[in-house]
Amino acid sequence: MISLLMSGLVSCGGGSSSASSSTTATTIAFLSPVGVVAPATPITLTIYGTNFWSGMSVSVTDKDGFPIFQDISPTVLSSTMISTSFNITAVPTGNYVNITVIPIDGTPPVTAVLGVAGTARTLFADVQPILDANCGTCHDGSPANGFPDMSSFAATASANPTGMIGIPSYNCSPKFRLVPGDPRRTSSVLIDKIQAHLGQPACSGDPMPPLSSPQISGAEIQAIIDWVAGGAY
Numbered sequence: 001m002i003s004l005l006m007s008g009l010v011s012c013g014g015g016s017s018s019a020s021s022s023t024t025a026t027t028i029a030f031l032s033p034v035g036v037v038a039p040a041t042p043i044t045l046t047i048y049g050t051n052f053w054s055g056m057s058v059s060v061t062d063k064d065g066f067p068i069f070q071d072i073s074p075t076v077l078s079s080t081m082i083s084t085s086f087n088i089t090a091v092p093t094g095n096y097v098n099i100t101v102i103p104i105d106g107t108p109p110v111t112a113v114l115g116v117a118g119t120a121r122t123l124f125a126d127v128q129p130i131l132d133a134n135c136g137t138c139h140d141g142s143p144a145n146g147f148p149d150m151s152s153f154a155a156t157a158s159a160n161p162t163g164m165i166g167i168p169s170y171n172c173s174p175k176f177r178l179v180p181g182d183p184r185r186t187s188s189v190l191i192d193k194i195q196a197h198l199g200q201p202a203c204s205g206d207p208m209p210p211l212s213s214p215q216i217s218g219a220e221i222q223a224i225i226d227w228v229a230g231g232a233y
């Protein structure tokens with residue numbers, strides 16, 4: 001889906017834009033890459049969207065708005081693509097940074113999330129064993145168990161409606177079950193479920209695993225977060 005969207009965006013424009021003002025709001029469709037592993041020096045980030053032009057700037061901030069980097073003259077590849085390079089020397093709180101494109105014509109800035117993992121993780125080697133031990137027995141794709149199927153690597157990675165990666169949530173709409181590169185609880189239901197507790201309940205139903213079942217460790221939770229933040233490969 002992402003590759004199709006990318007080709008569509010790229011075909012919309014050619015050459016750099018030199019407009020100094022616009023009445024159409026800038027948008028961000030997605031980032032490439034969607035996630036990185038810290039320390040990452042340097043990162044070349046391509047931002048895909050609409051209405052990019054010379055003179056705008058790109059800022060990188062942590063989850064609390066603390067500035068990490070600002071590029072006052074990103075490379076404008078076309079009206080739908082801009083590129084910037086910067087360093088991330090440490091893992092930020094929350095495992096993500098905010099990427100903000102700032103127009104110069106008074107239209108609002110737009111922001112997207114770039115995941116930052118502390119360790120490179122893969123579904124096959126690092127995450128599926130956790131799901132096998134704690135989730136797959138119940139989450140078998142049946143309606144009674146909320147539809148997601150985490151019973152095997154192929155099931156978790158599937159693009160079918162019972163899969164996890166990039167699949168809209170059945171019970172927590174408009175969230176997704178898992179958004180590659182976005183480890184926030186407000187975006188990825190899997191992260192919401194494994195971080196839920198009595199003070200901050202899950203968006204729907206019980207925390208995962210249920211409190212009546214053996215719990216996954218803090219290290220296992222962080223492994224899943226790193227996997228999502230790094231791009232959910």
